Amino acid sequence: MAMVKVMGAQPIADYLFTLTCDTAGTIYSIHWKRNGWPLYADNRTDFSMDNKTLTFNSVQHSDNGDYQCSAFNPMSNMTSPEYRLIVNYGPERLVIMSPDIAMTGHTVTFNCSASSQPPSQFSWFFNGSQVATGSVYETGPLTLASREEYTCVAFNNVTVRNSTVSKMLTVIGMVYSIHWMRNGWLLYADNRTDFSMDNKTLTFNSVQHSDNGDYQCSASNPLSNMTSPNYRLIVNYGPEMPVITGPAIGETGHNLTLNCLASSQPPSQFRWFFNGSQVATGSVYETGPLTLASQGEYTCVAFNNINGRNSTASKMLTVIEAITSVMVKRNKIPISSDNLTLTCDVTGRYDTIYWMKDNRSLVLNNTLNSDITISNNSLHFSPVKVSNDGNYQCVATNLFGPHISPKYQLLVNFSVVIGSVITVTLKCSADSRPTSEYGWIFNNQSVLGTGPMMSVIASLENAGDYTCVAKNPVTNISMSKTISLNVTGHSPAPPFLSRVGLMLTALLALSLCL
Incomplete structure (x- = not known):
């Protein structure tokens, strides 16, 4: 048998109060509940190491309720009967209700009330002398001498506290x-x-x-x-129908904030429930990172502790899988007159995809874009042309909104025939004092030479990455920069040079700062 018992003094507001779970036999764990809900430690309540003792560091009458403890071992479990906790407090908020003005010859009734547990005992004083006991005091026929201060003293014989309030009564002659x-x-x-x-x-x-x-x-x-x-x-009212504000749709991995508002005097207290289980208190509820299991009904209950009324509102939250990445990818190097496909690579579920060029929606029903088609999540150029150059983006949308890819700059390479030999000149410059020393590296392996300029014959075997290394001979600081040379062609015809070799001698400048 488990039983909730009081340890020490009776519960008095603002004082230490302790409940113990009295059990028999071997107990492995003990859990506590209040009004049927699991009870956890907070800044005013503590549990002993074995959970047998529940201590209120400063018990309040808001702690009133039905308490139970449950004891468990591998063979059985026991739950105690409910222990009704009623916290003794007060007297508080002492108020005298009576007229402010009365006429001679009339009687006046004074009512004294106080918030208190147990109910207070009352005494009445007039001009320092006790004239009555009880919460109600009725004067005899008033005279002008009755115009003085009336004092009510409330006393709680459990908390041994008292509180005093006074009121002036103005007595006048006949009122017309x-x-x-x-x-x-x-x-x-x-x-x-x-x-x-x-x-x-x-x-x-x-x-x-x-x-x-x-x-x-x-x-x-x-x-x-x-x-x-x-x-x-000030009239106490409400709570009137609460309103929940916040998104109706969320993405997995993201947090979401819901706000509950209710017109009420005094302001309402709030509790949040998700699919029927309480998850938070207060007017604002912030979820953790959402999962698909976070989808469901969120309910806000507003409660007015003066008039004892409550009101409820609910909101359905739809959770969709997040789009975490949107990228434009190409299937090969863009060369004029070849077919080219740009693919919108999306990580996450999406509903639709559309394309943009140079920050504007891509329109396909015009002469300029007549060779472009869209299928599924791909953009097909049949063939790709220099006029297709530009910044392309794809936009993947879901219920949460659009997700835009970074810009992909399409530069279409095209070829020209200029004789049988084409020379490309690469030039490297660096800001330095004294003047830098320069060296050239081909494809991160071969050392080609020194000096700020390098001439290269445009041939298939010379296509690749050219790196200039500038070194300050005094500071020994080095910096490098790389440029790619793309060459296309078919033997034995003369070589075809890409964009970087449109001139017979192309001067490609690489700028560095030391």
Whole structure:
């Protein structure tokens, strides 16, 4: 048998309070629940090493509830009966309800209330002398001498605390008329408010938060008139239907934030549920990295702890697989008059793909693009032409939106025939003091020579990467830069030179800074 028991003193707000799980036999683990929900340690509660003891470092009446402990071993488990925790507190928020002004010959009833557990005991004092006990004090017929301070003292015999509040009663002679004002304007009866025959009482048949404001009453007779201090009326209401704001669609691997808003006085407290299980408290809920299992219904429950009302709103979240990469890839080196295919390589699920050229959507139904076709996720040039040069991008879309690839610059190589021998001159320059020493390397292996310029015969065997290395002979700092020479041709016809060799002697400048 498991039983929840109190250790030490009874629960008093703001003081240490301890519950223990009393069990018999060998116990391997103990778990605690409050109102049927698992209980975890926080900044006000602690568990002992063996979980037998639950300690509230500063127990509050918000900790009220039904507590249970469950004990487990390999053979069996036991759950205790519910222990109803009612925290003793107060007295707090002591209030005297009574008229501010009364006439001689009349009686006045004072009502004293306080938030307290257990309910407080009350004493009344007038001019320092006790005149009554109990929460209600009714004066005898008033005289002008009754115009003084009335004091209510509330006492809690469990917490051994007391609280005091006082109120001034103004006593006047015969009142001829009473008027009411709200926010400085005269108040008249309507379909929701009524006045008593003598205008002493203002009744709201159905008070609304639109009635909030500063209320005063004015009493007058032929000799004088008096106006009460402002009474600030704040009507508790709500929560009205909450509204959840936030995206309806999320991508895997990304976080997502949902906000819950509800009109309420005082402001509501919020709890979040996912597919029926509580996942967070507070008006804002931020998910961790989403997975496909994160898809479902998210519910916000708003609760007003004054009027005890709650209201609920739900939102469906759709989670789709994220697009993590979009790249344009080519199937071969672009050469004029050859066919060429650009492929949109997408990592992740997508719905549609479209193409862009030079930051604008690619239009195929014109003369300039008549040789371009699209199939699946590929762009086909049949054949590719120099006029097709430009920056190409593909855009993969899903429910979350467009995902744009980096720009791929298409430069179409084309060939010209200029004699039987074509020479390409490469020039390397570097900012340096003193003047740099230069060396040339071919395809990262062969050392070709020295000096800032290098002449190369355009032939198939000379196609490749040419690297210039500049070295400052004083600082010994070296820097390098590489350029690629592409040569096409068919023996025994004269060689065909790519874009880099359109001149008979092409001067290719490589600039370095030392």
